[in-house]
Amino acid sequence: MNTPMNVPINMPINAPTTGRPVRLQTKRFLLRSMTPNDPLERWISWLKDPEVVGTLNTPVRAYAADQVRSYIARGDNNKRYLIGIFDLATQVQIGFFRLEVEPFHRRVNFNVVVGEKSWWGKGVVNETREALLDEFFNNRGIEKVAGMPFARNFPAIFNYKAQGWHHEGTLRGHCISTSGGPRLDQYLFGLTKDDWRGIKKRNRTSRDREHNS
Amino acid sequence: MSDGQRAKKLLAEAANCDSVMIPDDVRIGKFERWDSLAHLRLVLAIEQKIGRQLDPDEAIRIESLADVVALLAPAA
Numbered sequence: 582m583n584t585p586m587n588v589p590i591n592m593p594i595n596a597p598t599t600g601r602p603v604r605l606q607t608k609r610f611l612l613r614s615m616t617p618n619d620p621l622e623r624w625i626s627w628l629k630d631p632e633v634v635g636t637l638n639t640p641v642r643a644y645a646a647d648q649v650r651s652y653i654a655r656g657d658n659n660k661r662y663l664i665g666i667f668d669l670a671t672q673v674q675i676g677f678f679r680l681e682v683e684p685f686h687r688r689v690n691f692n693v694v695v696g697e698k699s700w701w702g703k704g705v706v707n708e709t710r711e712a713l714l715d716e717f718f719n720n721r722g723i724e725k726v727a728g729m730p731f732a733r734n735f736p737a738i739f740n741y742k743a744q745g746w747h748h749e750g751t752l753r754g755h756c757i758s759t760s761g762g763p764r765l766d767q768y769l770f771g772l773t774k775d776d777w778r779g780i781k782k783r784n785r786t787s788r789d790r791e792h793n794s
Numbered sequence: 795m796s797d798g799q800r801a802k803k804l805l806a807e808a809a810n811c812d813s814v815m816i817p818d819d820v821r822i823g824k825f826e827r828w829d830s831l832a833h834l835r836l837v838l839a840i841e842q843k844i845g846r847q848l849d850p851d852e853a854i855r856i857e858s859l860a861d862v863v864a865l866l867a868p869a870a
Contacts, residue, residue, distance in 0.1 A: 701830070701831055702831030702832070703829075704829065706830070732853065735830075735833055735834040735837045735838075736830035736831060736833060736834050737830075738833070738853070739822065739829070739833035739834075742822050742823060742857060743823030743830075744823070745823075748854055751850050751854065753850070766850045768850070768854060
């Protein structure tokens, strides 16, 4: 995950967005593009929490609101999306996606953080990512998605596998550890538009079978 | 206790449920109790049983009871 380090604090906070913002709803969550005017207290508290940022190889740090605001302003809804995950019932933000688009390759790299620990283990990632996969494959011209969890981020690995992503490779010693340990391994997960269509079809068939039995 | 029973007990503890609730053909993503946190607990429990961290090639293979059995077998 990129963090709001080394971003100029004086960057204009109302930087224009160049793409179409995302706004999607799932059974339990609202997904929408973040704006620099969104409340940031929760986001700042997640960046200070070793349990939240530890598996992301992000250093624990106390960020100023302006730094986080500048980071969010870099989301242009074109090549970079910063999409908040909001609990529909309370309207409280519980996490966010950062999507990096490579337009020439029609590919998106997925990153997600669920910062509110009370939501861990409750299927947030796959429920919300399903909506984003539908949106980007069906409406935004994307043909391939990828994700690169660290090898010790077992909950993330579970989520990729449970959603049907393919393990496409293991990158050994791919990153320096920000906590000073040995170099870190990462996995490469991927999914094509055709894969996703097949998964959705299988899930529908399985649901129909359960419904009819 | 057989290897299969030991594996099932480990998964049951990780998933906070009774072993009898776990189907023999359980797979990742097909059993509600086996969620992302249960998976974390399961991998850490396997590592504790075998006394070492899993290699990335081993950890990525955990998708079923049979995979857990295979990892525990050398420690039996």
